[in-house]
Amino acid sequence: MSKLVIVGTVAFDAIETPFGKTDKILGGAATFIGLAASHFDINAAAVSIVGDDFPQEYLDLLSERHIDTTGIEIIENGKTFFWSGRYHNDMNTRDTLVTELNTLADFKPVVPEDYKDAEVVMLGNLHPIVQSSVLDQMSKKPKLAILDTMNYWMDCALDDLINVIKRIDVITINDEEARQLTGEYSLLVAAKKIQEMGPQYVVIKKGEHGALLFHEDQVFYAPALPLKEVFDPTGAGDTFAGGFAGYLAKTNDYSFENMKNAVIYGSTLASFCVEKFGTERMQNLTSEEVHKRLLQFKQLTQFDIELG
Amino acid sequence: MSKLVIVGTVAFDAIETPFGKTDKILGGAATFIGLAASHFDINAAAVSIVGDDFPQEYLDLLSERHIDTTGIEIIENGKTFFWSGRYHNDMNTRDTLVTELNTLADFKPVVPEDYKDAEVVMLGNLHPIVQSSVLDQMSKKPKLAILDTMNYWMDCALDDLINVIKRIDVITINDEEARQLTGEYSLLVAAKKIQEMGPQYVVIKKGEHGALLFHEDQVFYAPALPLKEVFDPTGAGDTFAGGFAGYLAKTNDYSFENMKNAVIYGSTLASFCVEKFGTERMQNLTSEEVHKRLLQFKQLTQFDIELG
Numbered sequence: 136m137s138k139l140v141i142v143g144t145v146a147f148d149a150i151e152t153p154f155g156k157t158d159k160i161l162g163g164a165a166t167f168i169g170l171a172a173s174h175f176d177i178n179a180a181a182v183s184i185v186g187d188d189f190p191q192e193y194l195d196l197l198s199e200r201h202i203d204t205t206g207i208e209i210i211e212n213g214k215t216f217f218w219s220g221r222y223h224n225d226m227n228t229r230d231t232l233v234t235e236l237n238t239l240a241d242f243k244p245v246v247p248e249d250y251k252d253a254e255v256v257m258l259g260n261l262h263p264i265v266q267s268s269v270l271d272q273m274s275k276k277p278k279l280a281i282l283d284t285m286n287y288w289m290d291c292a293l294d295d296l297i298n299v300i301k302r303i304d305v306i307t308i309n310d311e312e313a314r315q316l317t318g319e320y321s322l323l324v325a326a327k328k329i330q331e332m333g334p335q336y337v338v339i340k341k342g343e344h345g346a347l348l349f350h351e352d353q354v355f356y357a358p359a360l361p362l363k364e365v366f367d368p369t370g371a372g373d374t375f376a377g378g379f380a381g382y383l384a385k386t387n388d389y390s391f392e393n394m395k396n397a398v399i400y401g402s403t404l405a406s407f408c409v410e411k412f413g414t415e416r417m418q419n420l421t422s423e424e425v426h427k428r429l430l431q432f433k434q435l436t437q438f439d440i441e442l443g
Numbered sequence: 444m445s446k447l448v449i450v451g452t453v454a455f456d457a458i459e460t461p462f463g464k465t466d467k468i469l470g471g472a473a474t475f476i477g478l479a480a481s482h483f484d485i486n487a488a489a490v491s492i493v494g495d496d497f498p499q500e501y502l503d504l505l506s507e508r509h510i511d512t513t514g515i516e517i518i519e520n521g522k523t524f525f526w527s528g529r530y531h532n533d534m535n536t537r538d539t540l541v542t543e544l545n546t547l548a549d550f551k552p553v554v555p556e557d558y559k560d561a562e563v564v565m566l567g568n569l570h571p572i573v574q575s576s577v578l579d580q581m582s583k584k585p586k587l588a589i590l591d592t593m594n595y596w597m598d599c600a601l602d603d604l605i606n607v608i609k610r611i612d613v614i615t616i617n618d619e620e621a622r623q624l625t626g627e628y629s630l631l632v633a634a635k636k637i638q639e640m641g642p643q644y645v646v647i648k649k650g651e652h653g654a655l656l657f658h659e660d661q662v663f664y665a666p667a668l669p670l671k672e673v674f675d676p677t678g679a680g681d682t683f684a685g686g687f688a689g690y691l692a693k694t695n696d697y698s699f700e701n702m703k704n705a706v707i708y709g710s711t712l713a714s715f716c717v718e719k720f721g722t723e724r725m726q727n728l729t730s731e732e733v734h735k736r737l738l739q740f741k742q743l744t745q746f747d748i749e750l751g
Binding site for chain 2: 224225320321322323324341344345347353354355356357358361362363364392395396398399400426429430433434435436437438439440442
């Protein structure tokens with residue numbers, strides 16, 4: 136059974152959308168990635184940091200879904216990373232209201248001994264130096280290292296970001312970030328430039344417009360499932376990444392053709408994530424529900440033109 | 444062989460994009476629809492109006508592609524409809540600089556006798572009363588009536604628009620227009636509301652993000668082919684409609700499954716249209732080129748997840 140190392144925040148989120156607002160609820164990239172990856176028959180471990188204000192029941196929630204949490208350090212008298220944001224009416228843009236780094240400010244991830252030979256490493260959005268330090272700890276080169284990042288690091292740690300991008304196989308990034316990183320408007324040209332920076336595979340996330348996968352001269356485009364309403368987009372990108380990484384770890388097939396399937400799994404899982412606040416929808420998502428929605432995705436995208 | 448009636452403008456366009464600008468060149472909805480539909484083995488006729496300032500060579504260009512132009516009325520001492528626009532840097536938005544209706548102001552389309560029993564009617568963007576008058580002339584109910592429209596008619600002739608929408612089978616509309624027409628942000632909900640207004644099938648065009656097809660509770664999403672650059676988006680929507688209508692007329696199969704293929708043909712042809720100014724790319728497009736790009740579309744969208 137393949138191993139997956141997940142590195143990222145485990146956090147408190149407070150979210151406002153046009154549909155309502157929450158108090159501090161469970162959030163964080165590693166949380167969403169872990170919940171998504173738990174749908175695959177793999178060994179997965181989360182590496183993160185929290186304060187002792189973090190409820191044990193939240194950690195149990197991951198353990199119950201077979202995510203190894205021994206790599207989540209708990210700092211005595213420390214406070215857990217807290218993020219608060221407000222979404223605009225279109226749900227595509229948001230303002231950050233509060234960012235309290237707290238224990239995350241001194242996060243030095245330690246990969247559990249058992250996971251140093253993991254086949255897949257999923258580096259959630261963090262300072263690129265922290266992401267790089269995880270790769271340094273691996274006892275052998277992973278079959279696939281996947282990195283998620285955001286515009287914030289392009290603004291304030293570009294050189295470090297470029298250094299870690301050199302070391303990974305797949306980058307997941309949204310359309311605006313791909314344009315910012317390369318100065319190119321065309322996503323086709325932007326993806327090509329990013330490939331020249333290191334990763335052989337580039338995934339560009341376009342929210343309600345789906346996701347694109349690029350490799351050499353090949354492109355795959357998975358649309359997003361049209362939804363009646365997007366209730367809360369928080370965590371959708373991480374859920375996509377968790378589904379993508381989890382599926383690849385399970386199948387242990389890192390070809391472009393199989394990566395298409397991984398994109399579909401990621402999109403499918405993300406389509407659930409946005410239906411409720413925070414992790415609520417993901418906590419009890421069943422494999423029957425996932426299977427049913429994968430069939431919907433097939434109907435949504437597959438056609439049968441006969442070409443000679 | 445099925446018959447297709449195409450009603451719409453045949454016009455002069457002057458276009459400015461970040462890549463350059465043109466003098467008055469060949470344009471108009473019926474022109475783009477006709478050039479796209481000419482890729483299918485059908486009988487097609489264009490119904491329109493021009494002034495005697497309109498060059499014979501432009502009409503020949505349609506005839507050479509087997510589009511019957513006897514329904515294009517030429518007004519002595521009249522001037523041809525002229526539109527001029529400037530695209531913004533993102534190529535998704537544009538300003539109209541000039542609209543001279545000229546002969547179009549008194550356009551009373553006359554469907555050629557031979558085409559009054561056509562299987563498919565494609566109503567390009569025009570005043571909804573003009574579109575309705577075409578349906579009145581048909582000697583039998585077409586198997587498929589397709590209507591394209593735009594926000595302008597929602598602003599200034601909404602009642603007339605609603606009346607013609609009641610009479611058609613398929614509407615093609617862009618995402619912002621679908622939202623304006625229904626007051627709904629979710630395209631899934633908007634499409635449902637439009638279906639309740641009459642048409643069983645709703646196609647929502649999202650430009651670089653592709654096109655959605657809705658019918659009852661079914662949805663199909665064809666992404667747009669990612670391109671190195673979009674040179675001039677003028678006519679892309681009409682080219683899509685022409686490919687859609689032409690494919691359905693040729694196959695004479697109006698099922699949802701076959702309509703998926705029609706969407707793919709429309710998207711494929713539209714992906715060529717934007718590569719050059721105006722109709723330039725469409726004038727000499729070969730079936731080999733179309734075939735090759737259809738294969739690209741398959742690779743872009745088709746995957747192979749095994750589901751029990």
